[in-house]
Amino acid sequence: MNLSTKVVEILSPEELRRTVTRLASQIIERTRDLSQLALLGIYTRGVPLAELLARQIEVLEGVSPDVGALDITFYRDDLDKISLRTPARTDIPFDLTGKTVVLVDDVIFKGRTIRAALNAVNEYGRPEVIRLAVLVDRGHREVPIHPDFVGKKLPTAKEEIVKVYFQDTDGRDAVELIGD
Secondary structure: OOOOOEEEEEEOHHHHHHHHHHHHHHHHHHOOOHHHEEEEEEOOOHHHHHHHHHHHHHHHHOOOOEEEEEOOHHHOOOOOOOOOOOOOOOEOOOOOOOOEEEEEEEEEOOOHHHHHHHHHHHHHOOOOEEEEEEEEEOOOOOOOOOOOEEEEEOOOOOOOEEEEEOHHHHOOOEEEEEEO
């Protein structure tokens, strides 16, 4: 970041906690059988968000949903345009067949990550239904994908960056908008 970069807090720790609770409640309301619910966090920040949602669903309903982690690196159609990174390990220790799967990501932007995640899910079974939960929807889609559960809609300029921080992975809870 340069000296003129502006950082604006979008969600405080308390607002982030309330947003996660609201998302968990929405998932509960739309899920017919919570025993068949599986949350798949998309690396990187979707994984801790899925874990937070699972804990909140357990608090609210006494049911602990299955939680997995999905790496979509090799399913992307834009590998030539994104920075290189070491793929994480997909960890789905259960069959997805017949499940209500909720893909979980921190921020939805162009939609390409979610398109890749949908392709990746097919390797792990055939869910009854796949839904999408995101903490922040910043618009600017390039593919026709729309989340079912949204914590915060945040209109942004394409060049701005939305950063999500979680206590367990980053030492603090926050959502920030970074731009010039």
